[in-house]
Structure formats: structure tokens, C-alpha cells
Amino acid sequence: MRTEGERVVREMNRDSKAVVSARRAEPARSSWIPFAITLGTAFVAAAAGLLLRGAAGWGVAIAAALLGSGIAFILTKPGTEPERRNQPVAAPPTVLKEREEATAARLESERTRRQIELATTTLREGKDPLTEVPELRVGPLHGLLEAIHSANVSGPVISRIAMSEEELLGAEAGSLPRSWPQSSPEDAPAARVRAAEALGEIDVLLRDLEALASELAAAHTGAANGSGLSAESFAPAAGLVDALVHTAADGIEDLAAGLMRASELASVAEQVTNRATLVALNAALEATRSGSEPFAAIAEETRRLAEYAREATDTMTRLAGEIESKVERTITAIHADSEDAKRALAALGGSSGSRTAEPAPASAAPGADSAIIRSLIESVRAIRDILAGEASSPAPHPYEPPVPTR
Amino acid sequence: MRSDAPATRTRAVLAFPVDDVWLGAPLAEVAGVAELTRLVSLPGQREPLEGVVAFRGDVVPTIDLAGLLGMKPRRGSKEQQCAVVLARGTERFGLLVPELPVLLTAREIRAGDLALADPRLRSITALLVESGDRRIHCLEYWPLIDAILPPAEATTHAH
Numbered sequence: 001m002r003t004e005g006e007r008v009v010r011e012m013n014r015d016s017k018a019v020v021s022a023r024r025a026e027p028a029r030s031s032w033i034p035f036a037i038t039l040g041t042a043f044v045a046a047a048a049g050l051l052l053r054g055a056a057g058w059g060v061a062i063a064a065a066l067l068g069s070g071i072a073f074i075l076t077k078p079g080t081e082p083e084r085r086n087q088p089v090a091a092p093p094t095v096l097k098e099r100e101e102a103t104a105a106r107l108e109s110e111r112t113r114r115q116i117e118l119a120t121t122t123l124r125e126g127k128d129p130l131t132e133v134p135e136l137r138v139g140p141l142h143g144l145l146e147a148i149h150s151a152n153v154s155g156p157v158i159s160r161i162a163m164s165e166e167e168l169l170g171a172e173a174g175s176l177p178r179s180w181p182q183s184s185p186e187d188a189p190a191a192r193v194r195a196a197e198a199l200g201e202i203d204v205l206l207r208d209l210e211a212l213a214s215e216l217a218a219a220h221t222g223a224a225n226g227s228g229l230s231a232e233s234f235a236p237a238a239g240l241v242d243a244l245v246h247t248a249a250d251g252i253e254d255l256a257a258g259l260m261r262a263s264e265l266a267s268v269a270e271q272v273t274n275r276a277t278l279v280a281l282n283a284a285l286e287a288t289r290s291g292s293e294p295f296a297a298i299a300e301e302t303r304r305l306a307e308y309a310r311e312a313t314d315t316m317t318r319l320a321g322e323i324e325s326k327v328e329r330t331i332t333a334i335h336a337d338s339e340d341a342k343r344a345l346a347a348l349g350g351s352s353g354s355r356t357a358e359p360a361p362a363s364a365a366p367g368a369d370s371a372i373i374r375s376l377i378e379s380v381r382a383i384r385d386i387l388a389g390e391a392s393s394p395a396p397h398p399y400e401p402p403v404p405t406r
Numbered sequence: 407m408r409s410d411a412p413a414t415r416t417r418a419v420l421a422f423p424v425d426d427v428w429l430g431a432p433l434a435e436v437a438g439v440a441e442l443t444r445l446v447s448l449p450g451q452r453e454p455l456e457g458v459v460a461f462r463g464d465v466v467p468t469i470d471l472a473g474l475l476g477m478k479p480r481r482g483s484k485e486q487q488c489a490v491v492l493a494r495g496t497e498r499f500g501l502l503v504p505e506l507p508v509l510l511t512a513r514e515i516r517a518g519d520l521a522l523a524d525p526r527l528r529s530i531t532a533l534l535v536e537s538g539d540r541r542i543h544c545l546e547y548w549p550l551i552d553a554i555l556p557p558a559e560a561t562t563h564a565h
Contacts, residue, residue, distance in 0.1 A: 271443070274441070274486070275441060277506060278439055278440075278441055278488060278506070281439050281506065281507065281509060282438045282439055284509050285418075285420070285433065285436060285438060285439070285509060286438075288417055288418045288433060288509065288511060289417065289433055291417075
């Protein structure tokens, strides 16, 4: 797998080579041209002095000298500011190349270390690194994580790491800086220590996985035996559902009774409104009959009051009717839900063997989970065995695979 | 009140719908409007008598006007039904109407041509007034009432 770090290293190598070759070619080109021009102008000036007499000879000689000096000055003057910026640093080409390669290798190693930490953390949390951390889907750990994910740890996983490491180091691994871990006899104990630490972490992971598998198996066994909802526990559960439903239904029926009372009150309010309307009409009759303006004003106010009371009563009646219908629907829904809950409980109780009902579909899930966990445990054990062999044997390089592939 | 009395002499008309026509009573003939909740049936009463209604301390006999005229009663809500109490001297008589009446003042009405009155009511219409597109028939109620419930002196003479 081609990683981003490898691409960066290749590009940096190519750029550094171009810069070094350009720097080498520049002094050779700029050294002989001004010399040749100066020599040519000197010859021209001398020929002019010999062939032409008097002021003309002097003039031609001076003009040739000025022209040659100008050309030589133009060719030998320092470059412009952008050109100077593009000039390579005054360091030997080999040192420059080493620095670039060392920087790229350091970046890549830092990235690999971060991916390892991420993968370890995610595995300790019992999650799948490939699905949880998108960054791990690309990189040297991808092969290993994919193998763990598919529970198929084999040789290619390790060789995948080796290949990535080789690609990371490149063909010119000998030019890496001294800080880069080299295979030396002094590094072997440290490598064994790191392998032992990794083994310890894998052991912890194994224990967690086994505990999880045990819990799942226990849950699955309990569900299969009906321990989750036995025949003895079914009756109290059904009674509890009944009690809950009855409590809710009683509360809502009380509310409905209150609403009925509110409807009665709305009816009373409507009667009062009708009477107010009638009073307003009679007041208007008497006011018209008598022709009294104050009486007419009072009659008008009474009419407005009756209209206001009519609007309020209509709104109240409408709202009471809406709430009443909603309460009725809620009561009906509660009773229906109660029946559904009883049927569901009966079905669960039937799955325990004491009742005839279709088995609960959730009972198959723990078994499938257990199989996955067992497969994962086997894979981690295989990795552990490989690492155990690695830790017991002297390792010339901490990242060198046990079986090189190329 | 005579049927040729001009509408302009009427201060106002109390109008109410019965079946598909509008009926009315001049303000001078109206004592007021009574709630129908105060209507009490009488033992042995006959149609179109509906019972008696309490109105300002009086007990007022009430008739179903639609039934009396042979019309279909308009189906208003029970709460909207009321009795228009007519007055003749000290006499009171109630007309059961399906809806709350509307008071139309003199400015809102104009005199109508009796020839345009509803044929079923033309013979008993004393006054026809118009308000907007409504044609309101003010009937001669008391002869009708007298025919149903004769005045007290007439009853005494009969005995």
C-alpha cells in the first residue's frame, strides 16, 4: 500500500536532486562567457586602434571597450531577488538530502506511532478501530486491523507491516539519520521490553474479550432457559402491566369526568349568555319604545356584553369538546396498549416453555454475538502467539518482520 | 292597529323567521321577549297551545305560531327558542318562535306592497315591511289568538 508519507518522501527526493544539479551547472556557465566577451572587445579595440587613425580610432576603441564592459557587467552581476530566493542553501547536497529524508521519515514514524496509539485505545474500548477511526483505514496498520476485524490473522498481516516499513525506509535506508532506530545489539533488550509490553496489553484485551464472551454466553443461556422471564415471573409482570394501565386509565377517566363537569359549566355559561342576549334585546325594545338615548346607550352596552359572552362561551364549548374527544381517544388507546402489552408478555412467557407462543426473535442475537467474540478471541490469541515468539527471540530491529517477504 | 297603517308610523319591528318566511310584530304590539326555559305545559292543553310562560310577573299563554299557520317549524337550537310576548291592553299572549328575534328600527325598514305578500299569509297580513332583501309580514295576531283562546268576557258569556 502506497502511503501519503512515501509519496512525500519521493517528491522531496526528486526536488532536492533537481536543486542540486541546477546549483552545480550554474557556476560553469557564468565563468567563461564574461571572460570571452572581455577578450573579444579587447581585440576589437586593438584592431580599431591599428586600422583607424586619429579620433575615429580612439572613438571606436572606447566604444568597443564600453560595450564589452557593459556586457560583462550584465552577465556577472548578482541575480534578482526572486532568483536569489530560489538559490539553494549553502549546504552540501548530500547533507541536504539526508535532512529531507530524515524529516520525511520522522513525520511518517510519528504518524505510525499515532495510529498505533489510536488502534490500541480503540481496541481497549472494545470497539472496531476500522469502523470507529477513519484515519486507521489508511496506513501501515490497516492490514493488521483488517485481519482482526475479519478474525483471520495470518502471515500476510505481518508481511504487510514489513512491506510498509520497507517502503517507509526506502531503498536508501542507509542514509537515514542516526536518530532513526537501527538494528544494533544494544536495541535488542528494548525491543524485547516493548514486545513484552504489547503482550501484556494483548493479554488484558484477551481477558476482557473472554469476560465479555462469558457474559454473553450466560445471558444467552438465561434467555434460552427462560430465566429472563420465567413462568413464575410472568404473572407478576402481567399484573404490573395491568396495574399500570388501570392507574393510567383511572387517572384519565377522572380527567374525563372533570371535563364532563366543565362541559356542564359551559352549558350553564351558554344559558347565561342566552339570557344576557335576551336581556339586551328587551332593553333595546324598551329603549326604542321610549326613545330615551341613555336607555339606548345602556341597551347597546348590554348587547355588546351579550355578544362578548357569546363568543367566550362558543370558544369554551369548542375547546371542551375537543379535549373531551381527545381524552376519549386516549382512553381507547390505553386500553388497546394494555391488551398489546398482555399479548407481548404472553409471547415472552411462552418462549420460556411454559406457554405456547412464538419464540422471541431477540434470543438468537446473543448466540451470534458470542460466535463473533469467540472468533475475535482466537484471532487475538494468534497475534499474541506471534508476539510471544517475537519477544522470546533476539530481535535485530524492532520493526523487522520475523519472515521477510522480499 | 289596522292593516293600512303606514310603516313609517312604526318605530320598529320585531322580526323572526318561521319556516321559509319572515314574520314580524310592530313594536307597539310587543311587550317583550321571554325565555322558553320558563315555559310550563298545562294539563290537558291542546295544540297549538304550548303552555304558559312567566314574563315579568305574569303568566302568559303561549302558542306555536308555525303550527297555527300550518308551517313547518324551523329547527333552531333549544336554547335559541323564545316567546315573543304580544300585548293588548293588559292582555299578554306569547308566540313561540324558533330563533331569537331581530329588532329592526324605523331606519332599517321601508313599507312594502301587500300584493307582494306570501299568498298563504296575504289574508291575515296587516303590514308588509322590507329590510334589505327580507320581506317581513306583520300579521293580525289577535284575531288568531281570539279564535284559539277567546277573551275572558266572551268565555263568561258562553257559560
